[in-house]
Amino acid sequence: MGNEEKRRALEAALLKTDELLDSFSDVLRQDFSGKPHAVRDFSETVKKLVPEEKPEVTVIGKPATEPSDVLFEEISKAPDDERLHMSFDSLLSDAKKCTRCGLCSTRTNVVFGTGCKDRPTVMVIGEGPGENEDLQGLPFVGKAGQFLDKWLAAISLSRDRNVYITNTVKCRPPQNRDPYPDEKQACFAFLKQQISIIHPQTILCVGKPASTLMTGQPDASMGSLRGRFFFYDGIPMICTYHPAAVLRDPTLKRPVWDDLKKLARYLGLPAGGS
Ligand code: SF4
Numbered sequence: 001m002g003n004e005e006k007r008r009a010l011e012a013a014l015l016k017t018d019e020l021l022d023s024f025s026d027v028l029r030q031d032f033s034g035k036p037h038a039v040r041d042f043s044e045t046v047k048k049l050v051p052e053e054k055p056e057v058t059v060i061g062k063p064a065t066e067p068s069d070v071l072f073e074e075i076s077k078a079p080d081d082e083r084l085h086m087s088f089d090s091l092l093s094d095a096k097k098c099t100r101c102g103l104c105s106t107r108t109n110v111v112f113g114t115g116c117k118d119r120p121t122v123m124v125i126g127e128g129p130g131e132n133e134d135l136q137g138l139p140f141v142g143k144a145g146q147f148l149d150k151w152l153a154a155i156s157l158s159r160d161r162n163v164y165i166t167n168t169v170k171c172r173p174p175q176n177r178d179p180y181p182d183e184k185q186a187c188f189a190f191l192k193q194q195i196s197i198i199h200p201q202t203i204l205c206v207g208k209p210a211s212t213l214m215t216g217q218p219d220a221s222m223g224s225l226r227g228r229f230f231f232y233d234g235i236p237m238i239c240t241y242h243p244a245a246v247l248r249d250p251t252l253k254r255p256v257w258d259d260l261k262k263l264a265r266y267l268g269l270p271a272g273g274s
Pocket residue numbers: 095098099100101102103104110169170171183186187190
């Protein structure tokens with residue numbers, strides 16, 4: 001029996017018991033007028049006794065990869081509190097000049113991120129910019145991006161309102177290859193600061209590079225990471241397949257939809273499409 005059914009059954013039982021106690025009280029008081037009794041509201045009591053169902057949360061730990069002290073010098077030298085309050089704009093201008101890994105030599109634009117920067121409901125972290133993203137300087141603008149927008153809309157989210165979208169690396173890997181571990185590690189300094197400044201309510205990792213980096217499990221398969229909740233720095237995080245992978249293999253649609261519904265349920269959002 002689900003919690004919703006349990007709540008309904010408990011509320012019905014409490015109402016019936018209350019009615020019987022009122023009738024019993026009438027008998028003791030010799031009151032046979034048959035006047036109706038006030039119906040009490042047990043809904044709050046029932047909610048306390050049978051709480052709302054939340055998905056199971058697994059805490060695995062933080063990513064093992066940390067940026068080297070040599071990287072991202074200006075930020076790493078600053079005191080902790082100053083680093084935390086470093087403005088988004090100065091972080092962005094630092095990224096635009098960045099030459100900390102080899103991807104700087106082939107990029108057209110640094111693709112930093114887009115969407116709501118003020119405590120978004122969800123921060124989506126993908127792999128890296130593709131050709132269109134590199135040309136436009138925006139993440140997820142090609143077919144995969146349009147598909148991602150549909151996923152978000154299906155759980156009442158939108159990059160224009162309550163979602164911030166970024167990638168593990170901010171410069172395009174040539175021929176759309178997966179970013180190398182040293183490139184992800186170099187760029188993690190930016191991602192870490194973005195999360196700290198933007199402070200999302202939850203994180204959605206799409207695809208293996210983002211999921212393995214953020215969970216600190218470099219050798220894990222996507223199948224073993226998807227659909228499970230983790231915590232990154234106290235922020236609930238869930239992983240699923242990348243939209244580009246689902247475009248290539250439509251059988252992944254069902255597991256992605258299950259993962260999105262799990263996220264929606266956690267956030268208390270309606271999930272309306274598939
Ligand atoms: S991918 Fe990241 S670390 Fe590498 S050059 Fe671009 S911004 Fe810098």
